[in-house]
Amino acid sequence: MKRMLWLLGLAAALAALPAVAGSTHYPLTIDNCGTPVRVAAPPERTVTVGQSATETLYALGLADKVVGTSVWFTPVLPQFREVNAGIERLADNDPSFESVVNRHPDLVTAQFEWHIGPTGSVGTRQQFRDLGIATYIMPADCEHKDNSTGGDGTRAAAFSPDSVYQGISQLAAIYDVQSAGEQLIASLKAKEAAAVSQAKALDLPEDLSAVFWFSSPDDGVAPYVAGRKGAPGYMMKTLGIHNVIESDDEWPTVDWETIARANPDIIVIARMDRRRYPADSVEAKLAFLHSDPVASQMMAVKQGHIVEMNAHAMSATMRTIYGLETLTDALATMSFPR
Numbered sequence: 001m002k003r004m005l006w007l008l009g010l011a012a013a014l015a016a017l018p019a020v021a022g023s024t025h026y027p028l029t030i031d032n033c034g035t036p037v038r039v040a041a042p043p044e045r046t047v048t049v050g051q052s053a054t055e056t057l058y059a060l061g062l063a064d065k066v067v068g069t070s071v072w073f074t075p076v077l078p079q080f081r082e083v084n085a086g087i088e089r090l091a092d093n094d095p096s097f098e099s100v101v102n103r104h105p106d107l108v109t110a111q112f113e114w115h116i117g118p119t120g121s122v123g124t125r126q127q128f129r130d131l132g133i134a135t136y137i138m139p140a141d142c143e144h145k146d147n148s149t150g151g152d153g154t155r156a157a158a159f160s161p162d163s164v165y166q167g168i169s170q171l172a173a174i175y176d177v178q179s180a181g182e183q184l185i186a187s188l189k190a191k192e193a194a195a196v197s198q199a200k201a202l203d204l205p206e207d208l209s210a211v212f213w214f215s216s217p218d219d220g221v222a223p224y225v226a227g228r229k230g231a232p233g234y235m236m237k238t239l240g241i242h243n244v245i246e247s248d249d250e251w252p253t254v255d256w257e258t259i260a261r262a263n264p265d266i267i268v269i270a271r272m273d274r275r276r277y278p279a280d281s282v283e284a285k286l287a288f289l290h291s292d293p294v295a296s297q298m299m300a301v302k303q304g305h306i307v308e309m310n311a312h313a314m315s316a317t318m319r320t321i322y323g324l325e326t327l328t329d330a331l332a333t334m335s336f337p338r
Contacts, residue, residue, distance in 0.1 A: 021268075022178060023176060024042075024262055026039065033113060035135075035176075042174070043105075045103065045104055046109060047066075047070075047107075047109075048069045049070050049071055049094075049095065049111065049116060049122055049136070050070075050080055050112055051071060051317075052318070052319070053110060053111050055080065055169065055319070058077075060171060063087065067087070067088065067103045067105065068087070068099075069088070069089050070093070070095040072092050072093075073312050074272050095276070101133070106133065108135045111137075114147055116128070118252075128163070134250055134269055138164075140167060140168045140317065158234065159234045159319065163193065164173060164205020176293070180246075188321045194325075195238075197329060198328050208242065209241065210264050211240040211264045212236075212314060213279075214226065215272075217277050218279075223254065225245050225252065225259070226250040227250055230314075231317070238324065246317075246327070252325065264302055266300050266306075266307045267289065267307070271311070272310075309323050309326050310322065310326070
C-alpha cells in the first residue's frame with residue numbers, strides 16, 4: 001500500500017514538472033497564414049519587418065541571428081536596448097524590397113501580412129521565394145482574419161493571445177530553441193493571470209465602458225478606434241469592460257459625435273514615436289480631447305479617465321499582455337460612480 005501511494009505521489013510530481021522541449025528535425029515545414037514555410041536548418045540571417053517579429057526574436061535569445069530590422073512604432077523594450085543598438089535599422093517604416101534582400105537573409109519575418117503577403121507593400125512571398133528566401137508572418141495578424149478587405153483587415157473571430165503564443169512556439173521550432181519558447185509563453189501567461197487577478201480585486205462596475213484611440217488621419221476628423229475583435233477588444237473583454245465600438249474591423253474610423261453619444265467611462269490613447277498622422281502625437285490627442293466642443297464633454301475627459309498606452313500594445317503582439325497590465329494599473333487609480 002505504501003509503495004502504491006509512493007508511486008502515485010511520484011506520478012503526480014512528474015506530471016507537475018514542465019515538459020522537456022524537444023529538438024527540431026530539419027528540414028522543417030510549417031503552415032503559416034495558408035503558406036507552407038520550409039527551412040532546411042536554423043536560420044542564420046534574419047531580417048524583420050515589424051516590431052513584433054523583432055522583439056519576439058530578441059525575447060527568444062536570437063538577437064545574434066537578426067541582421068536588419070524595420071517598421072518601428074515605439075522604442076524597443078528596455079531589456080533589449082543594448083542588443084538592438086548593434087543591429088542595423090533598415091527603415092523606421094516600410095523598408096524597400098532591395099534593402100531587405102541586400103542583407104542576404106535566409107528568413108524574413110513580418111508582423112503584418114500587408115507588408116509581405118499576396119500584395120505585400122515590401123514584397124510578396126513569391127518574390128522572396130524566387131530568391132530562395134523563406135518568409136514568416138506572425139499568426140496574430142492572419143489567424144481568423146481577412147486582410148484582403150483593405151486597411152488593417154477584418155477579424156472573423158476575436159483576437160486571442162493563443163495566436164501570439166503560436167507565433168512564439170513556431171519561431172522557437174524554426175530556430176530550434178523550444179525551451180526558450182516555452183519559458184517566454186509561461187512568463188506571458190503569468191503576467192496575464194496576474195493582471196486579471198488584480199482587476200477582479202478592484203470590484204469594477206459591471207457597466208464600465210471604454211474606447212481605444214490609435215490615431216487620426218487629420219486634426220478633428222473621425223479617429224481610428226479599436227474594433228471589438230482586435231487586441232484592445234481582448235483587453236476590454238478580459239477585464240470586463242464594454243467596448244463602445246461595435247465594428248469587427250481592426251481599426252475603423254468612427255466620428256466623434258458617435259463616440260460622444262456612447263460616452264465611454266475610459267479613453268485609452270496610443271503613445272508612439274511614429275509621425276505619419278497629426279494625431280500620432282499623444283500631446284495632440286490630449287489637446288484635442290480637452291479643446292474640442294464635442295469630445296471635451298465626454299465623462300472620461302471630464303473625470304480625467306484618460307490612459308496612455310504604448311501603441312505597440314494595441315496591436316496583436318506579445319506587448320498586448322503588457323497593455324493589459326497598463327490598463328489594470330490605471331484602473332486602480334480611478335474611481336467610478338455607482
